Amino acid sequence: MTHFLDIHSTAPDDLRAMIDTARATKEARKGLPKAAPDADLPLKDKMVALIFEKPSTRTRVSFDVGVRQMGGQTLVLSGADMQLGHGETIADTARVLSRYVDMIMIRTFEEQTLLEMAEHASVPVINGLTNRTHPCQIMADILTYEEHRGPIRGKKVVWSGDGNNVCASFIHAAGQFGFDFTFAGPEALDPERGFMDDARKKGVKVEVERNAEKAFADADLIVTDTWLSMHDAQSTRERRFNMLRPYRVDRKLMGFAKPDALFMHCLPAHRGEEVTNSVMDGPASVIFDEAENRLHAQKAIMKYCVEN
Numbered sequence: 158m159t160h161f162l163d164i165h166s167t168a169p170d171d172l173r174a175m176i177d178t179a180r181a182t183k184e185a186r187k188g189l190p191k192a193a194p195d196a197d198l199p200l201k202d203k204m205v206a207l208i209f210e211k212p213s214t215r216t217r218v219s220f221d222v223g224v225r226q227m228g229g230q231t232l233v234l235s236g237a238d239m240q241l242g243h244g245e246t247i248a249d250t251a252r253v254l255s256r257y258v259d260m261i262m263i264r265t266f267e268e269q270t271l272l273e274m275a276e277h278a279s280v281p282v283i284n285g286l287t288n289r290t291h292p293c294q295i296m297a298d299i300l301t302y303e304e305h306r307g308p309i310r311g312k313k314v315v316w317s318g319d320g321n322n323v324c325a326s327f328i329h330a331a332g333q334f335g336f337d338f339t340f341a342g343p344e345a346l347d348p349e350r351g352f353m354d355d356a357r358k359k360g361v362k363v364e365v366e367r368n369a370e371k372a373f374a375d376a377d378l379i380v381t382d383t384w385l386s387m388h389d390a391q392s393t394r395e396r397r398f399n400m401l402r403p404y405r406v407d408r409k410l411m412g413f414a415k416p417d418a419l420f421m422h423c424l425p426a427h428r429g430e431e432v433t434n435s436v437m438d439g440p441a442s443v444i445f446d447e448a449e450n451r452l453h454a455q456k457a458i459m460k461y462c463v464e465n
């Protein structure tokens with residue numbers, strides 16, 4: 158049985174195959190109504206549980222639509238409404254759900270919840286975001302980059318802002334897909350050192366540059382995300398924003414990147430905070446392609462999980 162828990166724990170060949178599958182199924186669906194089924198129906202007669210301990214628009218809708226296109230059915234569950242939120246163990250929840258459903262996608266706070274779910278479930282488990290990582294997002298982002306600019310291998314990706322969960326999965330992807338990665342942000346919000354060291358061991362350049370203008374030089378892709386993630390305390394907002402202001406992505410900063418550099422944001426964005434409207438709506442921005450590609454990338458991830 159195959160879970161999809163993280164990019165760094167999935168073999169590079171498998172990741173590449175998922176991107177190829179996503180591209181092919183996206184192409185095959187061109188012009189079809191959104192509710193029309195895929196030709197191969199890889200989730201025919203399958204039931205998929207989508208568990209959310211945190212809010213979501215894209216993850217929730219893209220998984221739900223994706224499962225239906227693949228011929229399966231979904232149960233969208235709020236963690237707080239389940240016994241999981243009232244003291245039942247994760248292990249028992251995993252065992253019970255495995256009797257009813259064929260796959261589980263979970264968005265959770267602690268990474269440990271995801272890992273325990275995967276350990277005790279007898280069906281595939283997919284990571285729909287934890288405080289530490291967001292691998293489905295970055296699979297969609299790789300697909301998006303390559304659609305616009307060709308292979309990401311050897312390119313320079315710059316993350317500007319908070320070294321958060323989405324940033325962590327980009328660092329994992331750097332090692333697995335073979336691109337260089339520069340983190341531009343304040344020291345207090347650096348990504349986990351272990352993640353950066355692991356990527357370096359895989360032969361890619363991973364750098365930290367406090368000066369945003371220097372960091373953006375020669376970049377092929379600029380990425381940012383909210384300055385206050387769902388797991389961050391509101392009380393830290395002012396301190397974080399004061400540290401992060403020099404890393405706001407605006408037109409001036411984008412001018413230091415390569416002329417054909419792309420801009421990505423996983424969304425939801427806080428326009429005027431981590432990024433300006435001029436960049437969000439500007440010519441480098443591919444934010445809505447990224448959002449669409451959540452659907453195609455996750456369908457490939459689910460197919461990989463059921464077929465392996």
Ligand code: CP
Nearest residue numbers: 213214215216423424
């Ligand atoms: N990017 C992303 O995961 O969005 P949602 O929080 O809306 O699912």
Ligand code: NVA
Nearest residue numbers: 321323382386387424
């Ligand atoms: N870093 C953000 C991503 C949301 C999709 C969060 O965890 O809230």
